[in-house]
Amino acid sequence: MSAANELTSAQRDNLRTVAAMIIPASDEYKVPGADDPAIQADMLATLGRDTALVAQALDHLARLAGKPLAELDAAKRDAIAKEFRATGGVAAATLVRVVLQCYYRDDRVLRSLGLELRAPFPKGYTLEQGDWSLLDPVRVRGGRMRIP
Amino acid sequence: MKHDPVDVLIIGAGASGAAVAWGLAETRMHILCLDQGGWMKPSEYPSTGRDWEAKFYGDWSTSPNIRGRPEDYPVNDDNSPIKVVNFNGVGGSTVMYTAHWPRLHPSDFKVKTLDGVADDWPIDYDALTPFFEENDRIMGVSGLSGDPLSPLTHPPMPPQPLGLSGPLIGKAMNKLGWHWWPSDTTVATMDYEGRARCINLGHCTPACAQGAKASTDITYWPQAIRAGVELKTHCRVREILTNEHGMASGVVYYDKDGVEQFQPAEVVIIACNGVGTPRLLLNSVSGRFPNGLANSSGLVGKNLMFHPYAQIYGFVKEPTDSNRAPPTCLWSKEFYDTDLSRGFVRGYGIQFGRGAGPVFEAVASEQKGILPWGADHHRVFRRLNGHRLAVSAICEDLPEEHNRVTLDPVLKDSHGIPAPRIDYTISENSRKMMEHGLARGREILEAAGATDICINNPIPWGGWHLLGTARMGTDPARSVVNEWGRSHDVKNLFIVDGSVFVTSGGVNPTSTIQAIALYVADQMKQRLANLFD
Numbered sequence: 180m181s182a183a184n185e186l187t188s189a190q191r192d193n194l195r196t197v198a199a200m201i202i203p204a205s206d207e208y209k210v211p212g213a214d215d216p217a218i219q220a221d222m223l224a225t226l227g228r229d230t231a232l233v234a235q236a237l238d239h240l241a242r243l244a245g246k247p248l249a250e251l252d253a254a255k256r257d258a259i260a261k262e263f264r265a266t267g268g269v270a271a272a273t274l275v276r277v278v279l280q281c282y283y284r285d286d287r288v289l290r291s292l293g294l295e296l297r298a299p300f301p302k303g304y305t306l307e308q309g310d311w312s313l314l315d316p317v318r319v320r321g322g323r324m325r326i327p
Numbered sequence: 328m329k330h331d332p333v334d335v336l337i338i339g340a341g342a343s344g345a346a347v348a349w350g351l352a353e354t355r356m357h358i359l360c361l362d363q364g365g366w367m368k369p370s371e372y373p374s375t376g377r378d379w380e381a382k383f384y385g386d387w388s389t390s391p392n393i394r395g396r397p398e399d400y401p402v403n404d405d406n407s408p409i410k411v412v413n414f415n416g417v418g419g420s421t422v423m424y425t426a427h428w429p430r431l432h433p434s435d436f437k438v439k440t441l442d443g444v445a446d447d448w449p450i451d452y453d454a455l456t457p458f459f460e461e462n463d464r465i466m467g468v469s470g471l472s473g474d475p476l477s478p479l480t481h482p483p484m485p486p487q488p489l490g491l492s493g494p495l496i497g498k499a500m501n502k503l504g505w506h507w508w509p510s511d512t513t514v515a516t517m518d519y520e521g522r523a524r525c526i527n528l529g530h531c532t533p534a535c536a537q538g539a540k541a542s543t544d545i546t547y548w549p550q551a552i553r554a555g556v557e558l559k560t561h562c563r564v565r566e567i568l569t570n571e572h573g574m575a576s577g578v579v580y581y582d583k584d585g586v587e588q589f590q591p592a593e594v595v596i597i598a599c600n601g602v603g604t605p606r607l608l609l610n611s612v613s614g615r616f617p618n619g620l621a622n623s624s625g626l627v628g629k630n631l632m633f634h635p636y637a638q639i640y641g642f643v644k645e646p647t648d649s650n651r652a653p654p655t656c657l658w659s660k661e662f663y664d665t666d667l668s669r670g671f672v673r674g675y676g677i678q679f680g681r682g683a684g685p686v687f688e689a690v691a692s693e694q695k696g697i698l699p700w701g702a703d704h705h706r707v708f709r710r711l712n713g714h715r716l717a718v719s720a721i722c723e724d725l726p727e728e729h730n731r732v733t734l735d736p737v738l739k740d741s742h743g744i745p746a747p748r749i750d751y752t753i754s755e756n757s758r759k760m761m762e763h764g765l766a767r768g769r770e771i772l773e774a775a776g777a778t779d780i781c782i783n784n785p786i787p788w789g790g791w792h793l794l795g796t797a798r799m800g801t802d803p804a805r806s807v808v809n810e811w812g813r814s815h816d817v818k819n820l821f822i823v824d825g826s827v828f829v830t831s832g833g834v835n836p837t838s839t840i841q842a843i844a845l846y847v848a849d850q851m852k853q854r855l856a857n858l859f860d
Contacts, residue, residue: 201693201700208705225378228385260700272694279689280381292685292712299374300536303526304651309489313497317506322475325664327437327451 185230186223189247190237195219196248197240198278200260210291213282221281229273236270239263329589333359333557336578336592338564338607340364341419342837343824343844344598345543345551346462350848352554354855359590360556361580363563364398364416367544372536374528380650380686387533389423390788391415398561400740400747402602404790407751409633411602411790417560418544420600421513421837424791425532426540427655427678428468428511429834430459430478430842434664438725438830442665442672445725448829449801449810450846452478458845462838463511465550466541467519470511476660477508484516487525487656492647492681492716496657499774505661505767510678511838513541514653520546529650529684540653562588565744566611567595567620567820574859575620575820581742594851594858596821598844601631601793604826605732606747608797621797621814621822626807628733630726630795632831635753636786637761639768640680640717641777642710649713650684662720662767663833671759673723675833677768680717688712695781711779718771719786720764722757723833726795753785761785792836797826811854812847818859823847 186194199214211218226233243259244251251259264271282288286296334356337344341362348360369375373382384393389412391399398415414423433452438445463482470482486509489497493509500507514531515522525539538545552558561583568589570576577591597604605628611620619627659677666674683691692698692711699707735748753761761784772780800806803815808827814820823844825836832839851858 202704203702205702205705208709210705225381264700275693276384276690279693280378280384280686283685283689284377284381289685292709294685298376298379299528299530299650300372301375301526303528303537306488306490306527306648306652309491309494310497311489313489313494313501314508316501317475317508318473320475320504320506322506324432324476324478324660325434325441327434327441 332591339598345547649682718768811850
């Protein structure tokens with residue numbers, strides 16, 4: 180087991196491997212994988228309250244794999260990953276969520292999705308009014324609330 | 328330590344505590360409110376940072392058990408399919424809510440008369456009408472008057488724009504010939520009473536950094552404090568004490584340093600929500616009140632109603648508003664009233680969701696199994712992200728005594744005060760209603776052209792609406808407070824939060840909770856000369 184506030188080297192290795200299995204790099208979309216060093220660094224730096232559950236998930240993964248995940252062949256790794264996700268419960272879900280929440284705030288990924296690289300506040304967004312004439316049929320249909 | 332007595336002591340500075348404080352302020356009585364939390368700092372709200380979505384899973388979770396801030400208390404809800412969500416601090420759960428703002432319907436107050444189930448309320452919609460109107464003005468409501476299937480409202484601001492998602496929903500509903508209408512919301516669509524207009528931060532639920540969403544820390548409280556009401560923060564009340572006459576004499580609380588204090592009061596008003604209020608009453612045990620304060624009926628904590636949410640969502644080809652708009656903008660009352668041919672009694676409102684941000688979408692879709700791991704992840708994510716539409720049926724939960732709040736024998740908060748335990752099951756009637764809502768929701772989504780349809784039935788962390796655990800009524804054997812909020816047993820003790828609901832209706836309750844708080848304040852003012860008779 181790891182210390183309460185950080186992952187062991189073996190756990191970090193398996194985190195990197197499983198992250199790349201969840202989201203591999205893509206030339207087509209010009210995005211890194213979730214094993215990218217900057218994204219991995221973000222995960223480790225912001226684990227915070229999730230550290231214990233993520234460590235628990237990685238320990239579960241290590242038990243299933245029997246050796247470092249990266250040393251397994253692709254087919255075996257995929258089978259282990261499926262079993263991990265099916266049996267890992269809240270801990271596995273937390274690990275996956277940590278990977279996704281760090282990946283989908285990376286500048287390169289957001290740029291690829293066409294999203295702006297900023298917090299919502301203070302600029303906000305513009306919302307179009309939309310077609311209010313769509314309400315006309317509702318007005319025509321009318322109706323009445325039930326009155327006691 | 329003992330303090331000088333106050334005329335009125337309010338416990339809780341959330342939706343109802345703020346409203347009743349403001350309502351009583353004009354009496355110039357010495358009014359003190361104690362809240363277990365502190366003032367919020369909008370500069371720290373999630374939407375101010377790049378990690379805004381991640382915060383929803385931690386420090387800004389809707390669940391007090393996950394959030395675990397010092398002002399939160401734990402809740403044992405293991406024995407409930409619906410988990411309690413709330414927020415603790417000045418403003419209470421109005422800091423963290425969607426700002427969806429329907430009212431209970433007139434028919435909701437007469438369910439026994441109309442449908443032969445549960446009980447009628449001892450008051451009717453008309454008694455609350457002026458207080459709904461007053462509350463809408465103070466909270467600042469946007470909307471479109473004239474909804475044929477909802478109570479008449481007069482929102483002081485125009486409705487939110489329909490955006491991209493609204494017309495997709497509207498067209499689908501028109502295709503089906505079903506009612507829909509722009510929601511009343513407490514999102515300011517124009518500058519209003521010192522609040523800046525909405526700029527579509529999107530992440531409304533965990534607090535609005537713009538201040539466009541009404542929460543009582545920026546609506547009622549500044550006005551109440553200017554009118555002389557005193558508010559002490561980080562003061563957690565442990566119990567209400569009574570004197571030899573069976574009247575409330577004051578409260579024992581822990582101050583911000585954890586030091587036990589006693590605050591005497593002539594009148595005590597509880598505004599702690601449908602879980603916090605029964606918890607406090609059940610923790611206030613004495614020789615005269617061995618089963619908890621105000622509990623001669625045995626109903627304190629019983630009849631808990633949540634509103635089970637049946638949610639169905641899918642993904643359309645067109646872009647939706649995703650995280651670039653307030654999350655809700657439309658409702659439907661098509662299935663609100665009883666139609667026994669549907670196989671259940673009573674009904675549900677529908678609220679439509681505009682979409683979600685990228686992290687939420689990735690996490691939710693992976694959990695549902697529609698977003699794969701591996702090379703295809705990117706293609707699928709681009710098809711899902713920014714294309715979600717959601718339909719939620721908010722089902723009327725009827726009161727059942729076995730659905731209840733009690734004190735957990737083991738779990739305690741950070742001050743050692745016994746925590747609440749929830750025992751709750753979804754009734755057969757509610758199950759049928761939820762299935763009906765999901766089936767209609769599927770028709771709506773299919774009419775909109777949605778695919779990859781998923782359901783949450785119920786939304787597990789959907790226990791926002793905490794109702795019924797200290798119900799209102801004229802019969803002391805069948806209710807906890809009378810028709811104007813005063814305890815039957817303790818004549819200087821009042822309750823003004825969602826605990827007093829007799830039935831739940833099929834809509835979000837905050838508007839009605841605050842109207843009741845203003846109504847109780849008005850009743851107290853009218854009866855000041857003989858308040859304890």
